[in-house]
Amino acid sequence: MPDAEPPIIQVRDLDFFYGPSLALSKINLDIRRRQVTALIGPSGCGKSTFLRCLNRMNDTIPGTRVAGQILLEGMDIYAPEVDLAHLRQRVGMVFQKPNPFPQTIFDNVVFGPRAVGLARQRADLDEIVERSLTQAALWDVVKDHLDEDAQSLALGEQQRLCIARMLAVKPEVILMDEPCSALDPIATLEIEELIAELKAQYTIVIVTHNMQQAARVSDETGLFWLGELVEFSPTQRMFTRPEQQLTEDYITGRMG
Amino acid sequence: MPQSLRAAFDREFDDICDKLVHLSQMVDWAIQRAMTALLEQDSLTAEAVVANDGDVNRLRFEIEEACIVLIATRQPAASDLRSVVAVMHIVVELERMGDHAAGIARIVLLMEDEPLLKTLKKFPKMGELSRQMLADVVQSFLKRDPEWAREIAGRDARLDKLYHATIDRLLKFMVKKPDAVQRCTYLMWVAHNLERIADRSTNIAEQVVYMMTGDMNELNV
Ligand SMILES: Nc1ncnc2c1ncn2[C@@H]1O[C@H](COP(=O)(O)OP(=O)(O)OP(=O)(O)O)[C@@H](O)[C@H]1O
Ligand SMILES: [Mg+2]
Numbered sequence: 327m328p329d330a331e332p333p334i335i336q337v338r339d340l341d342f343f344y345g346p347s348l349a350l351s352k353i354n355l356d357i358r359r360r361q362v363t364a365l366i367g368p369s370g371c372g373k374s375t376f377l378r379c380l381n382r383m384n385d386t387i388p389g390t391r392v393a394g395q396i397l398l399e400g401m402d403i404y405a406p407e408v409d410l411a412h413l414r415q416r417v418g419m420v421f422q423k424p425n426p427f428p429q430t431i432f433d434n435v436v437f438g439p440r441a442v443g444l445a446r447q448r449a450d451l452d453e454i455v456e457r458s459l460t461q462a463a464l465w466d467v468v469k470d471h472l473d474e475d476a477q478s479l480a481l482g483e484q485q486r487l488c489i490a491r492m493l494a495v496k497p498e499v500i501l502m503d504e505p506c507s508a509l510d511p512i513a514t515l516e517i518e519e520l521i522a523e524l525k526a527q528y529t530i531v532i533v534t535h536n537m538q539q540a541a542r543v544s545d546e547t548g549l550f551w552l553g554e555l556v557e558f559s560p561t562q563r564m565f566t567r568p569e570q571q572l573t574e575d576y577i578t579g580r581m582g
Numbered sequence: 583m584p585q586s587l588r589a590a591f592d593r594e595f596d597d598i599c600d601k602l603v604h605l606s607q608m609v610d611w612a613i614q615r616a617m618t619a620l621l622e623q624d625s626l627t628a629e630a631v632v633a634n635d636g637d638v639n640r641l642r643f644e645i646e647e648a649c650i651v652l653i654a655t656r657q658p659a660a661s662d663l664r665s666v667v668a669v670m671h672i673v674v675e676l677e678r679m680g681d682h683a684a685g686i687a688r689i690v691l692l693m694e695d696e697p698l699l700k701t702l703k704k705f706p707k708m709g710e711l712s713r714q715m716l717a718d719v720v721q722s723f724l725k726r727d728p729e730w731a732r733e734i735a736g737r738d739a740r741l742d743k744l745y746h747a748t749i750d751r752l753l754k755f756m757v758k759k760p761d762a763v764q765r766c767t768y769l770m771w772v773a774h775n776l777e778r779i780a781d782r783s784t785n786i787a788e789q790v791v792y793m794m795t796g797d798m799n800e801l802n803v
Contacts, residue, residue, distance in 0.1 A: 537583070538657055565659040567796030577660045579588040 332400075334359045334499060334529050335380065340394035342375055342384070342553075349375045351553045353394070357499070362521060362530045364544035364561065366537055367576070371550040373533040377501050380531065381417035382410060398499070415442055418497035422504040424484035426476035426491070431468050434476045434487055435459060438495035454494050461527075462490035463520050482513025486520065493524075500524065502532040506539065518543050537577060541565045549573050583656060591656045598648050598669055599724065605641045605676050606720045610713055612638065612683035613779060617709040619690045620772060621702070631687035638680035645673045661793070668793035672723065675782040675789075679716065682775040682782075689768050689775075696765050704748050705769075708776040711741050715783035723790050731790035734783065735801035741780040748773045 333356035342350035350372045357363050365373045378384045379396060382403060396403050403413055415438070426434050435455045439445045445454055455472065459465040464486045468479070476487055485505060492500065502521075506514040521530055521543050534540050540547050541561060548558040549572070557564065557573045568574050575581045583591060612631050619628035649670050652658065658666055715734055722730040752766045752773075788801050 537659065541659065566663060568660055574660050577583070578658070578662050579583040579585040579591075581585070 331359050333357055334399060336395075336397040336400075338395040338397070340376075340379065340392070340396060342372075342379055342393075343391040344375075344387070345389040349553050350379070353555050355548060355555060355558045357529060357531060358546065359529050360525055360527070361545040362525055362532060362543050364540035364547045365531065365533045365550060366535075366540050366547060367550035367556075369535075372553045373550050374503050376550065377419075377503055377531060377533050380499070380501055381414050381419060382408075383414075383419065385410070411442065415495045416497055417499040417501060418492035418495065419501040419503070420485070420488055420492060420505050423508050424481055424488050426479070426484050426487050428475070428477055430473045431459075431476045431479070431487060432472040434491050435494050438491060442495055444495060458490040458494040459487075461493050461524065462486045463516065463523070464490055480513070482509050482516055485509060485513070485517060489517075489520065489524075497528065499529045499531065502530065504533055504535060507535065514539075537565075549576060551576070583658060583662065587656055591652070591658060591662060594648070594652050594656070595662075595665065598645060598652070598666075601641065601645050601648070602669060602673060602676075603720060603724070605638065605645065605673060606716060608634065608638050608641065609676050609680045609683065610716055612680050612687075613709065613713055613716070616683045616686040616690070617706065619687055621706065623690070623693070623695060625691055625694070628687040628690040632684050632691070635680055635684040638677055642673045642677035646670055664793045664796060668723075668789040671789045672786050675785045679779050679782050682779045685775045686772050689771050693765065693768050702769070704744050705772065705776070708741060708744050708748075708773070708780075711737065711744070712776055712780040712783065715741075715780055719783045719786045719790065722787065723793075726790075726794055728791045728794040731787035732801060735787040738780050738784045738802050741777060745773055745777040 335357035337353050337355050337357075340350055340353040341348060353376060365376065367373055375384065379392065380403075384390050384392075392404055398413070398416065401408075403417075427437060429437075432451075432455055435458050436445075436451045439451065439454050445451050456465060456469075459468060464483060467483060468474075468487075476484065479487060485508075489500075489505075506517050509517065518539065521532070524530060532540075532543065541564075544561045546558065547561045547564040549556045549564075549570075551572060557568060557570045559569060559573075563569075564573065565577065568577060572581075612634055615627050616631045618624065619631060649666050652666055653663075656662075715737055719731060719734045722728075722734060749770060752770055756763050756766045784802055788799065791801070792798050
């Protein structure tokens, strides 16, 4: 498939340091619009660090330093004039453990829109709640209990609520760090289905420890190893005839 | 595949390879016996080859089934997946080689005691060449040697040459001796079966190349 559109994110010679220690080294890759990009690799190879670079979540950790560039629609996200709240609205994140706020389902979903001033009127908020929950495949389950405590939901539902909460602010890119690792197999498959649906409108980058999951959900896959991007290939190729011996060895369980 | 499944996969794939070798030996036996039956006009041996074909088929399905189970339970990827897929193709080729051997044996039964022809001289050579290709290509699979596989596929040209020379002579013979048409036709079928056996070794060689490199190409085109 020829790339009709330019990539939404371009990463150029990215280095990342925790204090003196180099966690990412010379990362170069393009993230394509409305595609699912999976990041795999052994524990500690830098997947989460890389993901957090994409919306500057690492900035909250003291002593960290970035070199190189990350361009979102051509804009350098590390440029001094960048508004962090706006960046994180455009590039949303879903975490490993579902982390709904101890509030009602409704309040969870409207938290972002209220905070960034996207909507204030009840009718607008209602509209956002329905749209977001529908997109997160949760509307039919919760539409009659919107005023119930979000934390009373099942774990898989909580994770979908967190996705809805993020969708409520209309992001362009969704980052997911092992979004299924706390979920049972059924809830995992539901999230995977959801990813396939969200792909129609959003760009998704997912970190996963489960190689089969990467194979199932993604269009492109990157393998990280000791802070370096070893291979970045179309997923079908990655899992049938990878280019690098290291990828081959990792995928076939010979190391890692 | 997670590292923890690696050893189990290796063990199960080794078992499959052992069975594949066994299948190739059964097929080699069938080719060798079919040729003996032809050259010695020995219908008992020919019948044994035909009877053996059912076992070849059964072992092929057994190996295919084991491959399917391996895919379902271990979810192999990359070279592991290509290896399992290669085995599934290779056992089909082996089974069909068995059919060709049984085909030769059936012709021997049809020919009964009709006298053999002098053109038969080239048949033992064709039989030997195709058996050697089969033995080597199975070794190239076990040794995971795509270069050797390519070399083996290259030998197919010699067999093709022998085949065309044989057909030529049989045709000329038929023109000269119309009463030998039936015998000549039978022998053409035999030659055809031998030529196909060698072709199938070439197909196996292609699978070895695919397994090792991921390249899906026809060799000898
Ligand atoms: N807050 C931090 N301070 C210092 N070092 C860190 C910090 N977070 C991560 N690291 C280090 O950076 C490296 C990359 O860690 P990271 O969490 O990005 O790996 P990962 O690939 O996401 O691993 P996992 O699969 O276990 O989640 C590791 O060596 C880790 O110890
Ligand atoms: Mg991580």
